[in-house]
Amino acid sequence: MSDSVRTEFGDGIAVITIDRPEARNAVDKSVAEGIAAAIDEFESRSDLVIGILTGAGGTFCAGMDLKAFTRGERPALPGRGFGGLTEQPPQKPLIAAVEGWALAGGCELALSADLVVASREAKFGLPEVKRGLVAAAGGLLRLPKALPYQLAMEIALTGDPLTAEKAHAHGLINTLTEPGGALDGAKELAARVAANGPLAVRATKQIVSGAVRWTDAEAFAAQADLVGPVFASADAQEGARAFAEKRAPVWRGE
Structure with a gap:
């Protein structure tokens, strides 16, 4: 397991934490490999029913680690996509527990989840167009399935952030929590799922x-x-x- 990804297993729930707060949990190759390994263990264990993906230090994920990218690292795995997740989400349900920013690839990781619990102060964004780039890790494919077409198009074309309050109002977020409460809120939701067959x-x-x-x-x-x-x-x-x-x-x- 990668040093930059922590796991906690118990009571039918797998908690997978991106643990690079000094880099706002930006994804490098090590993080992608760590998430993929954690997902593999989650999928293989019959005692685990549902997973939670979150970030340490008050930020979900700031996207791709640009410093690592300039060193030649690629934060995607063949067949699994960005972060080892976006092209091959688990067959078991996954919750994204979002504090702070879910930005660029971080937003695409959150959109790969089946359920989202977020702090009222969280923000989501696909700012790639502001840099002359395209959000190619599934965000543009999943966003119009999660939000009204015109709102999804506005977010994608402007690159402007979406607040948690607005995301919740349009159904992208299942549960809003107070700041610092996203993981606990996700665990509460996960426990309701894990009680089932x-x-x-x-x-x-x-x-x-x-x-x-x-x-x-x-x-x-x-x-x-x-x-x-x-x-x-x-x-x-x-x-x-x-x-x-x-x-x-x-x-x-x-």
């Missing part, structure tokens, strides 16, 4: 995320492939028994 949560995330790209003809067949193993699982039987017996289910993830 892990196989069902994973399949549900895949169906909801796939629905925006499947055609009507593809959708039910793709859903059936994901749902079949869940209905045949021991957890499905346990959920039904627990309901009948009026007790909390004990999930096995199988």
Whole structure:
């Protein structure tokens, strides 16, 4: 694991923290490799249901580390994209817990998540056009799916930041917290998800995320492939028994 990425696992939740506060958590090759390794462990462990991606020191992520870039480093991994995440998000759900800036590639990391919890003082931005560049790590692809078309276009074309309050009003953010409370808010949301059947949560995330790209003809067949193993699982039987017996289910993830 990279020294610039910390992980914490427990109670069904994986917390992945970009830990370069001196560089506003800018992403270099080491960070990209650290995030990818953390995601791999999160995906492989049956005891982990949901993940949280956050940044240390009051900033989510300032994007690409330009100093590292000038040294020839590339903060993207083949097949996985910027930060080891944007082109291959996990199959399990992921929350972005945002304090301060989620800027450029940092905004694209946040947009790669399924849920967003942010401080009221957080700001999101894709300022690449101000530098004659293009936000090519998925931000321009995901933003119009998360926001009204005209607002997404304004943010993309002007490069101006979006406040957390406005992002929340338009549905980009699930929960607003007071400054310093984004990670705790994300953990609270994650705990509500982690209480559910892990196989069902994973399949549900895949169906909801796939629905925006499947055609009507593809959708039910793709859903059936994901749902079949869940209905045949021991957890499905346990959920039904627990309901009948009026007790909390004990999930096995199988």
